[in-house]
Each structure stands twice: as C-alpha cells, then as structure tokens.
C-alpha cells in the first residue's frame with residue numbers, strides 16, 4: 458500500500474449484523490487472516506481481494522476461483538453489494554444514486570462528470586449528527602455509521618453503472634478520477650470505518666486509488682484531523698463557511714466544541730505533501746457571511762495555510778432562512794481573496810435540479 462504511515466487499525470468487521478463476515482469490510486491484511494483461518498494458502502487472499510473489487514461482481518461464483526474455495530467462503534462469509542434504487546440525472550449530467558441499505562437506511566452518492574473526467578461524491582454516514590444549519594442532511598439527524606463495505610460499495614455500484622452505460626476505461630480504477638467524501642455524513646465521525654474503506658480503495662491489489670485522487674472533507678472535528686494526518690495520506694477539505702467564531706458557531710454546532718482557533722491550528726499542522734493545499738469550502742449566505750469585511754477576515758485567518766478556497770453559492774430551497782448573494786457580491790468577495798494571494802474559485806452548483814448539490818442530500822430515495 459502507498460500509505461505506509463497507516464497505523465494498525467481494526468474495524469469491527471465481523472458482523473455488526475450478526476451474520477457471516479462480509480469480505481468487503483476487510484482490508485487485505487484482515488482478509489489474509491480470514492483466508493488463513495479457512496486453511497487456504499496466503500496467496501489466495503490477494504487473488505480474492507483483487508477480484509472482490511471489480512465492478513459487476515456480486516457473488517462468490519463470479520470471483521473466478523475454484524468451486525472448493527467458493528464453497529469454503531460461502532460457509533463462513535458473505536460479500537455485500539449496493540444496488541441503486543433510483544438514479545436521477547440532472548440537466549447538467551450530474552447523476553444522483555440512492556441506495557437502500559439492508560436495514561432500510563437510505564444514503565446517496567453523486568457522480569459529477571466534467572470535461573471527460575468523473576468525480577464521485579461518497580457518503581460516510583446515513584444522516585448526520587452535526588446539525589449544520591444550511592444542510593438538509595443535517596436536518597435529518599443521525600441514522601447510523603456506514604460499514605466499510607457500504608462506503609466502498611457506493612464506488613463499486615457507480616462503476617458498475619458507468620460500465621453498463623458504455624463508459625470504457627483500461628482499468629476499473631480509471632472510471633473515476635476523484636473520490637470526494639463530501640456526501641451524507643461527517644466522515645471523521647465514522648473514523649475507523651472510513652480508514653478501513655480508504656485502505657481498501659487505495660490498496661494496489663484492488664482498485665488502487667492514489668492519495669492524490671481522494672479528498673476527505675470535515676466540518677472540523679479537530680482531534681480526528683490530527684489522527685487522519687497521522688494515519689493516512691489523503692487530501693483534506695474543511696467546511697469553513699465563516700471566519701468569525703460567533704457566526705460559525707451559529708451555523709455549525711461543531712464550532713462550539715472545536716472553535717476556529719483550534720480548527721485553523723489543526724490545519725496548520727496537517728501534514729501536506731509538496732505543492733499540496735487544504736481545500737476550504739465556503740457556502741455564500743446572503744447577509745450572514747458574504748460581506749467584504751468577511752472576505753478580509755477570511756484572508757487574515759488563513760494566512761500561512763497553503764489553501765484553495767471554493768466559494769459555493771447557497772443552493773437551498775426557498776423555505777429556509779438562508780439565501781444566496783447576487784453574483785456581483787460573490788465576485789467582489791472572490792476579488793478580495795485573490796488580491797490577498799489565495800487561489801479562490803466560485804463553484805457553480807451541480808445537480809441542484811435533482812437535489813444533488815452540496816447540502817441537498819436528504820436520502821429520500
């Protein structure tokens with residue numbers, strides 16, 4: 458694996474469901490233990506692992522292994538798959554996938570095509586406990602953490618869909634250029650399962666996503682940001698949304714526990730590779746965080762942090778207390794940041810017409 462710093466971490470993979478071990482919950486080293494426990498030679502683990510993560514594989518019989526081994530696995534193990542219950546396509550070609558999990562919980566993933574490249578926005582929890590005021594997922598409340606297999610399963614299900622739609626690439630990995638953990642849930646609140654899912658996705662024996670192509674977004678769970686920086690190499694995104702402590706606390710309850718100063722200190726010590734930056738996401742909310750004074754404050758607070766800032770015009774429905782500033786205000790806000798030396802982009806909403814844009818995922822299925 459490329460991320461050598463990864464500490465030994467154990468996920469409760471056995472079976473939170475009380476059934477057989479789901480092989481798609483296991484990173485390679487745990488799969489090797491499991492396979493050894495069945496009395497099979499070690500090389501079998503790599504072979505099984507590689508085949509488990511091919512799109513379109515839903516059953517042991519599709520793994521291309523001998524009947525004896527298939528029968529052995531079937532006695533003690535399962536391999537779960539996700540199948541979308543709906544796939545909605547936006548006018549801008551963004552696609553939203555809704556999945557019903559085995560206990561009925563709903564999650565969503567969003568596929569964003571752009572210039573021949575594809576980014577998949579992955580969910581890490583059903584619902585979310587963080588309660589950010591501008592976010593529909595937050596309004597749902599927390600349902601449960603996703604297992605590693607349910608996180609990786611979103612990637613496999615979307616790849617399977619892409620292949621069925623005639624998208625061809627030399628290897629499955631090349632179907633998706635980027636994975637961003639910005640869907641439903643706070644990834645760092647499901648830390649161990651996130652880490653296991655990342656290690657599965659990044660393992661060269663399987664899909665082999667490189668660290669450059671994975672971004673984990675957090676609302677600011679500071680201790681877990683330190684853990685992430687120590688345990689694995691991935692890109693970090695921070696949902697910032699205000700550089701003023703009081704305003705941020707009113708928008709994002711997490712700020713009452715981990716305030717701006719602590720959050721930005723964690724950003725400063727986050728281990729970034731060469732030429733790497735932290736992505737700061739900033740939803741533009743009219744009259745709340747969109748003044749030029751807010752832009753100057755943001756520039757001041759981010760001084761010294763290698764940064765890229767994405768300004769996201771608010772795209773919620775009309776029945777909330779929030780609205781979007783006009784385009785001129787957003788441009789003026791961007792100008793302040795650019796003049797202060799920050800790479801700042803205005804990100805147009807993708808998939809707003811199918812409720813697939815940032816903050817709109819509500820798992821309705």
Ligand code: SF4
Pocket residue numbers: 585586587588589592593594595596640641642643676696816
């Ligand atoms: S913005 Fe992210 S962390 Fe906040 S409530 Fe929504 S899903 Fe949760």
